[in-house]
Amino acid sequence: MNTSAVHNPPLLQVIEMTHFFGGLRAVHDYNLTLMPGQIRGLIGPNGAGKTTIFNLITGIHTPTRGRIELEGRNLVGLRPHQIAASGLGRTFQNMLLWRHMTVLEHVRLAHYAQLKYGLAGAFFGSRLRYAEEQRVADNSMRLLETFDVARFADQIVTNLPYGVQRRVEMARAMATEPKVLFLDEPTAGMTPEELVQMIGIIRKIHEEFKVAILLIEHRLKFVMELCERIQTLVFGEVIAEGTPEEIKNNPDVIEAYLGKEEVA
Amino acid sequence: MAFFLQNVINALQWGSFYALIALGYSMVYSILMLFNFTHGDIFMTGTYIGFGVATALVALATALSWSMPGWLLLVLTIIIAMFLTSILGVVVERVGYRPLREAPRASAAITGLMIGIMLEYGNLAILGTQRYNFPSIIETVTYDVGGVFFTNKKILIVGVALLLMIALHQFIHKTRWGMAMRAMSYDFQVVPLMGVSLNVIAPMTFAIGSALAAAGGILYGMAYPVLDPFMGILLGWKSFVAAILGGRGSILGAALAGFLLGFIEIFTAMVFPSTFRDLIAYSIILLILTFRPYGFFGQAHSAQLRL
Numbered sequence: 001m002n003t004s005a006v007h008n009p010p011l012l013q014v015i016e017m018t019h020f021f022g023g024l025r026a027v028h029d030y031n032l033t034l035m036p037g038q039i040r041g042l043i044g045p046n047g048a049g050k051t052t053i054f055n056l057i058t059g060i061h062t063p064t065r066g067r068i069e070l071e072g073r074n075l076v077g078l079r080p081h082q083i084a085a086s087g088l089g090r091t092f093q094n095m096l097l098w099r100h101m102t103v104l105e106h107v108r109l110a111h112y113a114q115l116k117y118g119l120a121g122a123f124f125g126s127r128l129r130y131a132e133e134q135r136v137a138d139n140s141m142r143l144l145e146t147f148d149v150a151r152f153a154d155q156i157v158t159n160l161p162y163g164v165q166r167r168v169e170m171a172r173a174m175a176t177e178p179k180v181l182f183l184d185e186p187t188a189g190m191t192p193e194e195l196v197q198m199i200g201i202i203r204k205i206h207e208e209f210k211v212a213i214l215l216i217e218h219r220l221k222f223v224m225e226l227c228e229r230i231q232t233l234v235f236g237e238v239i240a241e242g243t244p245e246e247i248k249n250n251p252d253v254i255e256a257y258l259g260k261e262e263v264a
Numbered sequence: 265m266a267f268f269l270q271n272v273i274n275a276l277q278w279g280s281f282y283a284l285i286a287l288g289y290s291m292v293y294s295i296l297m298l299f300n301f302t303h304g305d306i307f308m309t310g311t312y313i314g315f316g317v318a319t320a321l322v323a324l325a326t327a328l329s330w331s332m333p334g335w336l337l338l339v340l341t342i343i344i345a346m347f348l349t350s351i352l353g354v355v356v357e358r359v360g361y362r363p364l365r366e367a368p369r370a371s372a373a374i375t376g377l378m379i380g381i382m383l384e385y386g387n388l389a390i391l392g393t394q395r396y397n398f399p400s401i402i403e404t405v406t407y408d409v410g411g412v413f414f415t416n417k418k419i420l421i422v423g424v425a426l427l428l429m430i431a432l433h434q435f436i437h438k439t440r441w442g443m444a445m446r447a448m449s450y451d452f453q454v455v456p457l458m459g460v461s462l463n464v465i466a467p468m469t470f471a472i473g474s475a476l477a478a479a480g481g482i483l484y485g486m487a488y489p490v491l492d493p494f495m496g497i498l499l500g501w502k503s504f505v506a507a508i509l510g511g512r513g514s515i516l517g518a519a520l521a522g523f524l525l526g527f528i529e530i531f532t533a534m535v536f537p538s539t540f541r542d543l544i545a546y547s548i549i550l551l552i553l554t555f556r557p558y559g560f561f562g563q564a565h566s567a568q569l570r571l
Contacts, residue, residue, distance in 0.1 A: 112443075
């Protein structure tokens with residue numbers, strides 16, 4: 001791992017990141033090396049600090065200690081929108097869709113930063129505006145097709161099934177053209193069929209967009225299926241890291257994570 | 265019947281004023297979850313700006329010994345005054361509200377009240393107690409259609425108001441900023457990740473709301489030409505009622521409730537003595553809100569994080 005990192009620089013690197021909420025240590029000495037095009041998983045029981053790690057890397061909280069680098073550039077201290085602009089996209093556990101807007105509008109607005117036309121162009125209908133809006137509309141429809149939600153393009157998101165909403169959220173994140181995609185429990189609330197479909201979609205975007213993915217999940221089957229490497233987090237600390245096979249057979253993981261799951 | 269239709273036209277005219285002002289309250293609320301209590305006084309200032317622009321244009325035309333057609337004077341006055349008043353809106357956002365964005369909402373609301381008082385008394389300090397008359401931009405023509413009397417001004421007022429509302433609707437639905445405004449009414453967390461800055465969208469929202477208030481002020485000045493530094497208080501409060509009645513943050517609701525308010529007021533006055541008008545009209549609205557506390561199109565908010 002280390003030797004390959006020398007030849008091939010990591011896309012995203014987190015070094016000894018620690019965070020306190022008041023006196024509570026939420027994350028302790030977290031390390032991550034995400035290579036271009038890699039899919040990694042982060043598992044752990046509820047309250048282990050998985051989402052906190054996402055929020056620290058994406059700038060919602062600033063870590064108490066530690067370094068975060070995307071393509072060698074420091075991310076610590078940047079605002080969430082600056083981090084997003086530098087190529088880090090994410091989805092949220094509770095999705096945060098814009099309830100009364102259509103599916104297509106979600107993806108179109110995600111192109112906001114790529115649009116250049118000005119206010120005058122908007123009022124007088126400049127050629128630049130039409131050209132740009134057309135390009136964005138085309139691109140948005142292509143994305144909706146990739147996520148298999150194109151047939152819902154003109155529907156308001158509130159009315160759609162949960163699984164469809166999840167895919168809309170992912171399409172929205174991909175429209176910002178991220179190099180790294182963080183998925184926070186993408187199968188939460190999904191039916192088993194939707195889960196299988198989600199595996200296919202993540203594979204597809206991984207291949208088509210060459211995006212590196214970090215995945216938080218509860219469902220082990222899903223993580224085992226998709227991820228090259230998995231970290232197990234308990235009380236803010238990584239207790240095990242390895243391939244799906246290694247994680248599955250690690251006694252600490254079975255005790256800390258699977259044991260708890262059975263009780264719950 | 266003729267009397268009834270007469271009142272419908274009056275109600276539409278009053279509704280136009282309320283609706284144009286109410287839109288500004290609603291737009292700002294939907295994005296910043298803030299009742300912009302300066303808005304009534306922005307309306308007042310916009311009316312004075314319109315007065316200044318119209319007077320200047322008339323003087324300019326006279327100096328060039330050119331008789332400017334009334335419609336051109338009106339269009340120019342509205343466009344220039346809307347633009348200038350939108351700058352006032354941006355300044356209010358930048359100076360008054362932005363520093364308090366993370367503060368409790370009550371502090372921000374009170375800031376709005378204070379800026380409003382500053383505008384009222386600033387106006388009084390600069391222009392004095394003298395009442396100004398809004399220049400008669402166009403000649404009044406009275407039509408009589410089967411016993412229903414109405415003026416060209418009333419038609420114009422309702423027409424311009426509707427036109428502006430359609431333009432706003434187009435802006436909100438067709439442009440990237442409009443889309444960003446709608447998205448921001450749902451969350452503060454994801455929209456910035458799409459490259460949308462609140463520091464662009466918030467001033468823009470204030471600008472549009474203020475511009476609409478200015479247009480409302482000019483239309484108001486055409487109908488009721490006597491200007492007063494405190495004219496924005498009552499009209500502002502009533503339009504605020506319309507914004508709440510329409511549903512906090514709902515643009516369609518604000519427009520419809522503005523017209524409804526016009527109808528309730530005018531038709532109350534049709535039945536009861538005019539001194540009873542507001543007492544009864546607002547009792548009716550209180551009753552409506554008792555049964556529909558979120559207004560017509562309002563909804564419980566998802567973005568608790570801002571409250």
